[in-house]
Amino acid sequence: MTNAADPRAAFLEGMSRAATFVAVATTDGEGGRAGVTVSSLTSVSADGEHPSLLLCIHHQSPAASAIMKNRAFCANLLAEDQQEVSNLFAGRSASERAERFDRVAWEKGAIGQPFLSGATAAFECRLATALLWETHHIIVGRVASVRLSDNPSALLYGQRAYRRAIHLTGDS
Numbered sequence: 001m002t003n004a005a006d007p008r009a010a011f012l013e014g015m016s017r018a019a020t021f022v023a024v025a026t027t028d029g030e031g032g033r034a035g036v037t038v039s040s041l042t043s044v045s046a047d048g049e050h051p052s053l054l055l056c057i058h059h060q061s062p063a064a065s066a067i068m069k070n071r072a073f074c075a076n077l078l079a080e081d082q083q084e085v086s087n088l089f090a091g092r093s094a095s096e097r098a099e100r101f102d103r104v105a106w107e108k109g110a111i112g113q114p115f116l117s118g119a120t121a122a123f124e125c126r127l128a129t130a131l132l133w134e135t136h137h138i139i140v141g142r143v144a145s146v147r148l149s150d151n152p153s154a155l156l157y158g159q160r161a162y163r164r165a166i167h168l169t170g171d172s
Contacts, residue, residue: 024089025076031065038075050143053140057139059136074116125143
């Protein structure tokens with residue numbers, strides 16, 4: 001085991017080893033339509049008045065400011081065959097930001113937020129609270145509606161590449 005002299009580099013390498021599911025946070029409303037790929041999405045609680053979830057978005061992302069103004073968003077958990085959708089909303093494609101929604105199938109949810117077609121699960125949320133922590137907005141949403149597809153296989157990202165989950169048997 002080695003300890004890096006550069007804590008940031010060691011942190012980035014350590015976090016790259018944690019596989020996580022890939023989601024696209026989308027929003028629409030007075031603040032505009034926007035979307036961004038995120039890997040920092042997690043449940044907060046299934047209890048309380050509404051289930052809740054948390055996501056983190058860089059403070060310079062237009063999606064973050066749009067979510068704040070729209071006071072709502074949809075967290076679209078991508079299916080394992082949606083790598084191109086992830087790349088598109090991560091800005092890895094030649095498309096302009098405004099064209100992203102023209103290149104994917106989507107529809108408005110009950111509170112007007114964009115559900116991406118093919119997502120394994122999508123959580124339409126009302127903004128509950130947000131906190132700016134150094135370079136990122138920590139956003140908590142109250143879940144207003146959930147859509148589940150017939151495909152339960154989520155796209156994963158770990159070790160700086162897309163991955164898929166496989167079932168491990170207890171035979172090891």
